[in-house]
Amino acid sequence: MDSTPTEVVVFEFGPYFRAYKNGRVERFFGTDKVPSSNNSDHAVSSKDFLIDQETGLSARIFIPSTIKSGQKLPLLVYYHGGAFLVGSPFCPTYHNYMTSLVAEANIITVSVDYRLAPEHHIPIAYEDSWAALQWVAKHHNNEGPEGWLNDHADFQRVFLAGDSAGGNIVYNMVARAGIEDLAGLKILGACLVHTYFGRKDCEVDNYWLFVCPNTSGINDPRINPAMDSRLSTLGCTRVLICVAEKDVLKERGLLFCETLRKSGWDGEVQIVETEGEEHVFHLFNPDCEKAVILLKRLASFFNQDMAN
Template identity: 50%
Template sequence: MQSAFSHGHHNFASTVAAEAGATVVSVEYGLFPARPIPACYEDSWAALRWVAGHADGDGPDPWLNEHADFGRVFIGGNSAGGNISHTLAARVGSNGLPQGVRVVGVILVHPYFGGTDDDQMWLYMCPTNGGLSDPRLKPAKEDLARLGCEKALVFVAEKDHLREVGIGYCEELKKSGWGGSVELVENVGVEHCFYMFDPKNEKAVELKDKFVSFIKHN
């Protein structure tokens, strides 16, 4: 619904970059109705592959060639972006990335998955859907088990209608046989993606600080 250039998203990405000492690449993926799902997944995968194409120091963007640490890559997003981030990590586990690229972690903030009234909207936006059991809507156990990273951080919000599906994702990930570690953080007393609307709020700062520490620490 928004853009990588939206004020809230850009400011959050810039803050994380500064505090985590990270290089952030924000993806402008295709949106419905101009480009129905799976455009968002394919555009995001293409962007990740483009970033990974700099690992040998000879990519098209000099900044990434000189400053990005391809041995510590993180994938993250909020809401629908959390769903996309999971799908990318699963795809990394299945298809891999170029030599020298290591995806350490995935961060899902108030992620969207199936199991709410939003399901019909997603199915409508994705004409090639596989029904309510589509693995992008309801992650399959085998996709969870081969998640292509070492750790996962999942945020849910107490007053968010997506709270239960986020918690369920963590539970299924733990049971899948995946060898990584998953941490669940609940933002109490707040709603979906609250931190984008009031980034100086105490709870928003706590979320941002946890996001940053997850990237900085091994």
């Protein structure tokens, strides 16, 4: 007779993550690693860079393989989603989507591998994400450690983007950039896709409580921008908010748009809604018609001034 005690599950995130009372966690998404490559089928090259040896913070950098000597392209810093619990720039889902986005938009992308909860509770994800931005800023005067950024990044056209929890990180990064210096680096635009925020008409959900046990609750400005004194001084000039009709987070995205417009922030805010689709549908069905339309919309956001 098997006398092995059954482990007690204390938290689950859909089919992607499970945590046990004894501290063990299981991740069922984002653990597979696609190797970086040169001249892929999408004519995009990629390589990995260790940003901080002490913490293990790293990133995967993507660049069009057809780029020419001296050519400068917009620079995107991307933060993946996954409820702060799962996901990685190196997994097939995000590697493939970044490859498609770089090919479509003709941009350079730094996809950040921040540390995950519960091994590293909030605010570690924010601190890693800010450290990655500071690392990017070191290249502002072509003096950074990564040659692709020194040689080809247009630091007059720097964007941040992220989906779900990554969209939340993007918000917190541009909020911080509005009050702290990034070695002279200016962020032109921020794109928040199906972003994870709290709801003003209820308590915070179990996801946030699990990844941030020391939260102040629904008044925590990190998930409720309406309570954030930094909202009116966001450190970018334009924001694109993307929502999906059947996404449970849709109303939170719409509320953020309304709150931002009323905040006194003097930038430009745009909102795009995809009808009939669920949360981050574009990542799991990237070849469907609406995912392609969204991809092109993002590419347009990163290139809207290129003709000027």
